[in-house]
Amino acid sequence: MKTVGIAMLFGLCCVIGFQLGRRKTGRLKTIRSLRSDLQLFSERISAGCGMMTELAGELNGTMGEILKTYLVMLGEGKKEAEAAGCAIGELCACETVLAGVRMFLIGLSTASRNDLIRRTQTLELMLERAEKEAETEAKQARVLQISGVLTGAGLAILLL
Numbered sequence: 609m610k611t612v613g614i615a616m617l618f619g620l621c622c623v624i625g626f627q628l629g630r631r632k633t634g635r636l637k638t639i640r641s642l643r644s645d646l647q648l649f650s651e652r653i654s655a656g657c658g659m660m661t662e663l664a665g666e667l668n669g670t671m672g673e674i675l676k677t678y679l680v681m682l683g684e685g686k687k688e689a690e691a692a693g694c695a696i697g698e699l700c701a702c703e704t705v706l707a708g709v710r711m712f713l714i715g716l717s718t719a720s721r722n723d724l725i726r727r728t729q730t731l732e733l734m735l736e737r738a739e740k741e742a743e744t745e746a747k748q749a750r751v752l753q754i755s756g757v758l759t760g761a762g763l764a765i766l767l768l
Contacts, residue, residue, distance in 0.1 A: 614767050618760035625756015632749035636742035638670055638701050642709070643735045645671030650728040653721060660717065670699070678713050688714050702741065708734035 645667045652663050664675035674695045681691035692713035696706055712731045719727065 610767075614764045617767070618764045621756050621760030621763065623756070625753045625759070628756070629749035629753040632745045632752065635701055636739065636746045638699065639705060639735055639739045639742050641669035642671050642701075642705070643732065643739065645669040646728055646732055646735065649675075650725065650732070653724045653728065656721065674699070674709065674713070678716070682717055688717065702738055704734060705738045708738075 648667060649663060649671065652666065660675070661679055664672055664679055666672070667675065677697070678691050678695035681694050682688070686694070692710050695713060696709055699706060699709070701709075708731050712727050716724070716727070
């Protein structure tokens with residue numbers, strides 16, 4: 609019975625460490641998904657292909673979901689600021705990324721092709737900076753994961 613309790617304590621410490629680490633790496637994955645979709649969006653706009661709804665349908669990642677939600681909200685008659693807020697929703701990112709995506713979306717439906725290109729370039733720079741910060745956090749995530757395992761092992765040894 610004691611062994612089962614010790615094993616459960618070790619497992620709990622490991623799970624806590626990995627949960628904390630996952631939160632830190634989640635931001636990095638979100639930002640990379642945004643950058644990937646934004647790159648495709650920028651290429652399609654530069655080539656002059658398609659309407660906004662077609663472009664949103666071609667994007668499979670986070671930015672695609674944001675654009676689809678944004679366009680649906682506009683179609684329902686919401687103002688651009690409200691539609692942008694709903695589209696961003698529960699995006700797992702820092703405030704810089706949220707503000708950048710919000711700025712990108714507000715006025716997007718009436719923007720010219722040149723304005724769209726400028727918007728994508730501005731957002732790309734913001735995402736690049738945010739990715740560097742998120743990479744630093746992702747390195748900390750690895751430390752948290754290892755700390756969880758080591759804490760669990762240390763407690764298990766002490767209780768034996």
